[in-house]
Amino acid sequence: MSLNWKTRLLILILVLSAALGAFLFNQIMIKLPFGPNQEDPKFFETNRYAYFYYNNGTMGQTNDLVLSVTSTVINQTHSNVTIKIGNKIQGSFFVNPNGIVYQNGKLKGNYSIWWVHVSNPLLQLTSGFGIQPGAIFKVIDPTGFMGPAGSNYTAIVEKRLVWWPSSQKLWPILGAQASFQIAIYDSSKNKVVIAKLDLTCGLIETWDGGVGSRKTLTLFQTDYPISRNRLTAFPALWVIGSILIVATYIFMRVDWQNKYLKRVHLNSEKRNDTTLLLTAGLIAVGIEFVDIWFYVPLGLAGNLYLHLGFIGFLAIICYIQKKRFVWLIPAFLEVAFVFAINFGVGEPYVPSLTAFMGSTISWLCFLWVSKHDNDWSEGKTWIGKILSKFT
Numbered sequence: 001m002s003l004n005w006k007t008r009l010l011i012l013i014l015v016l017s018a019a020l021g022a023f024l025f026n027q028i029m030i031k032l033p034f035g036p037n038q039e040d041p042k043f044f045e046t047n048r049y050a051y052f053y054y055n056n057g058t059m060g061q062t063n064d065l066v067l068s069v070t071s072t073v074i075n076q077t078h079s080n081v082t083i084k085i086g087n088k089i090q091g092s093f094f095v096n097p098n099g100i101v102y103q104n105g106k107l108k109g110n111y112s113i114w115w116v117h118v119s120n121p122l123l124q125l126t127s128g129f130g131i132q133p134g135a136i137f138k139v140i141d142p143t144g145f146m147g148p149a150g151s152n153y154t155a156i157v158e159k160r161l162v163w164w165p166s167s168q169k170l171w172p173i174l175g176a177q178a179s180f181q182i183a184i185y186d187s188s189k190n191k192v193v194i195a196k197l198d199l200t201c202g203l204i205e206t207w208d209g210g211v212g213s214r215k216t217l218t219l220f221q222t223d224y225p226i227s228r229n230r231l232t233a234f235p236a237l238w239v240i241g242s243i244l245i246v247a248t249y250i251f252m253r254v255d256w257q258n259k260y261l262k263r264v265h266l267n268s269e270k271r272n273d274t275t276l277l278l279t280a281g282l283i284a285v286g287i288e289f290v291d292i293w294f295y296v297p298l299g300l301a302g303n304l305y306l307h308l309g310f311i312g313f314l315a316i317i318c319y320i321q322k323k324r325f326v327w328l329i330p331a332f333l334e335v336a337f338v339f340a341i342n343f344g345v346g347e348p349y350v351p352s353l354t355a356f357m358g359s360t361i362s363w364l365c366f367l368w369v370s371k372h373d374n375d376w377s378e379g380k381t382w383i384g385k386i387l388s389k390f391t
Helices: 005-031 168-173 228-253 268-293 299-321 325-344 358-369 382-387
Strands: 048-055 065-073 079-085 088-095 100-103 106-112 136-141 151-163 177-185 191-198 204-209 215-222
Touching: 005 228, 005 268, 005 358, 048 204, 151 191, 168 215, 177 204, 228 268, 268 299, 268 358, 299 325, 299 358, 325 358
Parallel strands: 106 136
Antiparallel strands: 048 065, 048 215, 065 079, 079 088, 088 100, 100 106, 136 151, 151 177, 177 191, 191 204, 204 215
16 A cells, blocks of 8 residues: 655654654763763773783784773872783873873873873764864873883874774674774884774774884773763664654544544554554664664674564565565665675675665665555566566
8 A cells, every 4th residue: 555755754754853863862961960971071080991902012922911901099189090911010100080190290281192081072063073183192101001111102193983893802892983093103203003092082992003012902891981872872762763653653543633633544554554664764773773883792693684684574564565575675785795795705794784774775765665556566477476576
């Protein structure tokens, strides 16, 4: 059964409203003094930890060690920072909770190499969305991790980018992280380190380099809220979307007496078709959230099953509404490309799977063709009957 343009437009608006509502809810939560989405958290102002896989760059080290950075608040002006490699303390130092290092008991304006303060980009939507290339930080290596202890360095922001972790052993990171890349120069203006830092809070994500040796770090766990925006917006998407689906279904069942609302009352078939398309749209948007922000815990297999499951759900809608299965192709191509790029040449499944919005494109195709009645054409042979459902 066909849906008129007003119903199709309503479905599209409701799905977009769920996504926009999740974003607005996140923005509101940033400004509230409670909840997981803090406005401007600083790593050293509370007790925090960050764990990294660490390789010291020497031949024969096959297993990564764990390097930990822990912050313990002493008082309002001092926090103690401890660096451990495995079970061995590599060093410790004092910082002001704002991140500036105490050097001989005084604050001289230098951050440590372990954290620099950047403002929340979601509060700077009209001014460049956070830190920009060319920004400069003065940093110090208090414990001698990358070179002589106490050495001063200059960190320059080279570019903004996205960190796409793909190994499932990094599952606490959840998904892609908006990041920026810095180059760290020594006093002789030699580039000694390239590192990626989180765009929302300045924590190291990956590290490559050092003075005299090429050390590597990869963040794999922290209680610092690097993912606070997604952890607020994603549940809000499902809550808002579920409310809209239920409310819309009830709204369509009411036999309105008002002449302006009378046309909202739909028969059971149109009501079910509308609810199915609305639900599919919410799931498609939810999958896009997972594709960007929550894919790491699922791994390659889990993400493939998720997308294949959605294709199966769309196929059921095809069968119920008697629409051609050709509209499944965009969602199928999203999965098929991964087989070529990952199983064929060994490239990571991200962002090839997660950045292509095949699921949403297929749903939009379904929404568009819902203006038509049954468009299955019956072939004369059994092969023709099958092929007619696709072409």
